[in-house]
Amino acid sequence: MIHQLWYWLNGYLVLRFRGANLEIILNRITDSGLYLWNVERVADNIMIAHIGVGNFAALRSLLWGTRTNVAILDKKGLPFVLNKLKHRQLLLIGLVVVMISLYYLSGFIWFIQVHGNQAIAVDSIMAILSREGLRVGAAKKELNLRKLELVLMTELEDLSWAGITVQGSLLKIQVAERSTPEQETIQYGNIVASKDGLITQVLPFRGTPQVRVGDTVKKGQILISGQYYDLYGRLTRGRSEGIVRARVWYEAIGEAAYSRIVQSTTGITHSNYSITLGKYTFTIGKKPPFQLYQVHPQVSQPVIKGYRLPVAFTKNIYEEIYYETMVVSPEEARVLALDRAWKNLDALGVARESVESYQVEEIVVTDQLGIRVGLIVEVEEDIGQFSPEL
Template sequence: MQYQLITYFQGHVKIEVRGKDIEKLMNELIHSKIKIWDAKRLSGGSIEFHIHLNDFFKLRPLLKKTGCRMRVRKRFGFPFFLNKFLRRKFFISGIALFLMGIYILSTMVWNIEVIGTERLSTEQVLEKAEGLGIHKYQFKFKMDDLDFVARELTRSLPESSWIGVTMKGTKIQIKVVESTIPEEVPLLSPRNLVATSDAIITEIFAEKGNPVVRVNHRVKKGDVLISGVIGDEENQEIVVAKGKVRGLVWYEYNVKVPLKQGVKVYTGSVVDRKYLVFGNRALKIMGFGSLEFEKSENILSKHMLGWREYSLHIGWMDEKILESQIVERELSMEEAQSVGIQQAISDILFSTGIDSKIQAQNIIETKEENGVVHMKILFEVEQDIMTEQPIAETNQLF
C-alpha cells in the first residue's frame, strides 16, 4: 500500500517502444538500474511497459544509443493530475471563492437559542440581546465580549438572577436562570377529609387532624376519614385536616374486543429521496416522480457539514419512504382476553391516577357474539380515596 502511494505521488507513464534493438535497450535499462514493470510484447515486435516519471527523462540517451523510438500511451499519478488541475483556472477560482464564502459564513451568527425561560418570554430576551449587538447574521468580530453582554442582560432583566452567553460555532446560546419567587400559600378554611368511594382502608396518615378510621376498616362514599375537629367536648379546636388515605376500591368493566384486528406491516418496497439542505430549506436532487404507495411511513435523516465546533448550515438529507399496509389478523380467545384486560387497566390508571395500583383482577364473564368478545372484568385497585369537605357541612356529625 505504501509503495503504491509513493508511485502515485511520483507519477509514472506507460510507453510503447519500437525498434530493431529492443533487447539491447532492455539490457541498457537493467545496467542503468532503471526500474520498469508490467512489460509485455505487442504485435509488430514492439514492447510496452511502465516506468517512473523521474526515470522517464533518462530514456532519451538510451533510445538514441540503441536506435529505438518510443510513444507515451498513458500517464498516471499526482504530477499529471496537478498539471491538469492548474490549467483549469475557472475551476480553481470557483473553489477559492467557495472556500472563501464558507469562511465568511462561518464568521457570522446564524442561530440564537434561549433556554431556561419560564416567566420571561424568549422575545424579551432576544430584544434585549439585539440592543447589545447580538442578533442573526451579525459578524462575530463586531460583537462585544460575551461576558460583558451576559452582565448587561442580567442587569436589564430584573426577573433573572443569572444569564450566561456562550458561542458554539455559528450559534449563540443564552442560558437564563430566573429569580425564585416564593409561592403564595393559599388560605384554607377548616375542613374534613372524606372518602370519595366505597373502599377498605389500606393506609392512613394524619398530618393534621383526628383520624376517624383505621387500616382494614370498610368505609362508604362520604364517610369522614380524617376529622378537622380535634380535642374533647370541652376543649375543641377546628383545623384544616391534612393527610394521606389510600384504600382498595372495586371497579367492574364491560369490555368489547373484535377478534379481527388491523395490524400495520411493511411490504419491503422503499423509495429513496435525497435533498441538499441550505439552512431551513431543502432542494430535492434525487427521487423525483409521483409516489404510488397507498399508505407509507417517512424516515428522515439529516447531515450538516461542520468544521470542529463550527456548523456551516449546509448539508444533505436522506428520506426513506416505506410502503405499509394494514393486514387483518384474527385473535385467539386468549389473545382477545389479554387485549381487553390491558384496555381496561389503561382506562383505570388514566382515571384514578398514576399512583394507583392494580391489586387483583377477575374475569367474571366471557362470551363471543358476531366476531366480538364481550368481557366483564372486576378489578381491585389501591388508590387515594380522600377529598375535602368544609367543616360547616359536617358539624352535625360531632
C-alpha cells in the first residue's frame, strides 16, 4: 500500500508485455531489483503489469535483445495529473478559486436550526437572536455563542436552558422549555360558578355539593367543595369533580336608524393608465374630473415562461358616485336592530340554538332618529369551573 502510494506520487505506467516465455522475462525484471504490481495474464503471450515510471528505462534495457515487446497502455499518478493540468490552466485557476471561495464561505453561517421548542415559536427565538446580529450569512467569528445563549435565557422566561453550537456552516440552537404543572395534576380545589345563574342540576363526582337545585348563585361561589368524607369517614381534601348546570341570562343591545345612506353611481366614467415598475407607479392620463368616485383597476402583468415580470400595466376606470339618504320604516329598523342584538349575543359566545327563551325590550331613541332593542336570553349550561387551591 505504501509502495503503491509512493509510486502514485512519483507516477507509474501500465505496461503490456507481449511475447513467449513471459515468466522468464518477469524473473529477469524482478532479479534486477525492479518491482511490479497488478500483474495479470490476459492471454498465453500477453501480460499486463504496473511499474514505477522511474524504473521504465531500466526495464527497457533489460528487454533489449529479447523477443518481448513492451507497450505503455496508460500513464498514471501525480506527475501526469499535473502535466495535464499544465495545459488546462483555466481549470486549475477555477479549482483554486473554488477552494478559496469554499474556505471563505465556510466562515459564515448558512443554516440555522432550532430544536427542542414546543410552546415557544421559532420566529420569536429568531427575532431575539437577529437583534444580536445572528442571521443567515452572519460571520462566525463575530458571533459570541455564550452571549447569545445568555440573551435567550434572559428574554424568554419560559426557557430553562439554551445551548448554541456551530457545526461547519450550520448553527444549532437547542432549547429546553420550563414545564408548568398541568391543571389535571393539581390535587386540591373546588368547583366554583363561572357566572351568575339559577341551579337546575347538580351532579357531584367527587366532593361535597354546596348548592341545591333552585338556588341562585353568584360568580365565584363554591358549587362543589373539595373537602369531603372518604369511605372511612375521615375528612379529606381533594380535587372536586362534577357537573353543575344552571339557567344563565345574557343581555345584548342592537341599534338601527330610521334612515340609511346608500351609495349610487351617476353613470359618468373616466379612464387613465398607469405603469408599475417594482415599487414605483407612473400615471398616464388626467385625473378624474369628479370628487367622489370608485376605481375599477384592470391590471395586466406580462408572464414569460411562467415568470411574472416586475412591470404591470393598469387601466383605471373611475366611476362617479353620490350618496343619498333612504328612509327606513320603523318595522324594518326594529328587525335590523334585533338582528344586530342577536349578532352581539353571538359575539359573547351564546349560540342562538342553545337559547331556551328570550325577551325583547324596545326603546325608541329620544331624538326620533332610530330604535334600540334590548335582548335578554335564558340559556341552560354547565357553569362549574375548577378552581385550584394550592
